Amino acid sequence: MKVLIAGAGIAGSTLAQALAQMGIDYQVIEQADAFREVGAGIQLSPNGVRILDRLGLSDGLAAVSTEPDFHKYSVWDSGETVLKTPLKPMVRETYGFPYYHAHRADLIELLTQNLDRSRVMMNEKIVTVDQDSGGVAVTCESGNSYKGDVLIGADGIHSVVREQFFRPDPPRPSGYVTWRGVVDADAIAHLDIPVSAYVDMGPRLSFVYYYVSGGKRLNWLALGQTNDPKRESWNQTATREEIIDAFEGWYERPKAVISATPEVFVTSLHDREPLASWVSERVALMGDAAHAMLPYHAQGAVQSLEDAWVLARCLQGMNATDALKHYESLRFDRANLMVQQSRNAEGWYHVDTPEEIESRNERFRKTNARLAGGFSPQQHWLYSYDAEKAAAGTDHEWQALCPWA
Ligand SMILES: Cc1cc2nc3c(=O)[nH]c(=O)nc-3n(C[C@H](O)[C@H](O)[C@H](O)COP(=O)(O)OP(=O)(O)OC[C@H]3O[C@@H](n4cnc5c(N)ncnc54)[C@H](O)[C@@H]3O)c2cc1C
DSSP states (O other), rough: OOOEEEEOOOHHHHHHHHHHHHHTTEEOSSSSSSOOOOEEEEEEOOHHHHHHEEEEEEEHHHHHOOOOOOOEEEEETOOOOOEEEEOHHHHHHHHSOEEEEEEEEHHHHHHTTTTOGGEEEESOOOOEEEEEETTEEEEEESEEEEESSEEEEETTOHHHHHHHHHHHOEEEEEEEEEEEEEGGGGGGGGGGGSEHHHHHHTEEEEOOOOEEEETTTTEEEEEOOSSOOOSSSSSSOOHHHHHHHTTTTTHHHHHHHHOOSSSSEEEEEOOOOOOOOOOETEEEOOOOHHOOOOOOGGGGHHHHHHHHHHHHHHHHHHHHHHHHHHHHHHHHHHHHHHHHHHHHHHHHHHOHHHHHHHHHHHHHHHHHHHHHOOOOHHHHHHHHHHHHHHHOOOOOHHHHHHHTT
């Protein structure tokens, strides 16, 4: 069987790695002229790290990651931590794999460095996709076309494959934006920020930050609203002033981090309405093409890793069309649940009035007392997922653990 993969982002590259490991023929078609990820951080929960380990990337990943001690939610003006859940070493001890923070460029380098380049067609933008009972074919802007037995659309939130075979609705703007930046750890050493995952929550604005690149840099996101219309783009620049103004009245740390950051970017935040299906005969979607989600639970890329492993295993054991249907049946509910949960989280990230803020803080304090230093139910069903068992049809544990599944 030959698998065509549209796109070499985190989803497509992981699928290529998994297929290579399982001895399945594949060809990747990528519009960019080089493997590239944006200059930003990424959180990798153990359900994703487990898959990177299966791909033999554990040592390389450990070398470029940081392993945070806690997940801390704090109050915007006082800095009081209202909820603290454990990460290192309890995640590793409980789920077998760590929770990591990494730089995206390091992750894509790891995922692509040993791919067979003769199977990766760069600088090839897919414009049309066809299928019949014998196979699939994609045609690129260059005029070149490629044929295979199945096509996997791993071509991101603006997926051409999705548009052609599924539903041509545009990405859904959430009404929020995120400013973001990466700053050298040396430039903020005086702030003495321990290695944890932080969310500082204020009126209509939240500040998320964590170390990447083995602790050499700190990545931050400021999630909020702006009157200036912003595009959905990883490359749109912003001024430090426009974002620092939004932190008027906050405790010092966010402003100090932003002030030390050389370059600030901004993007509007979008997700997609869930589809009725990700599969049309010999064509299937994965990653953001299938289930683009808001970033509040940091699961978009991790769900792509899960997709990749399950899909590769299905393709290994079945004929093309059965494999795609089986993949969908195993992955659909879980990924769409994360789309919904990520939308739900948006509400508590952006509350506005002093009463609403105090009520959120109180809810977090109560959760903190209830968890008593342990994991939340959501962490449990997310982190315990084993894609290998899921592909074998023997991991229904996450559904049993998840009250919403
Ligand atoms: C602010 C923010 C923070 C986030 N933080 C996290 C986090 O901490 N943890 C996490 O797990 N997730 C996070 N996510 C989500 C994560 O970034 C995405 O889910 C993930 O990058 C999706 O990967 P992908 O490979 O599906 O898509 P993409 O990364 O978009 O890759 C698609 C690839 O397809 C190529 N392509 C597109 N169209 C074509 C075409 N026509 N022909 C050929 N090639 C094509 C593109 O060039 C690209 O290489 C975050 C998202 C945002 C917006």
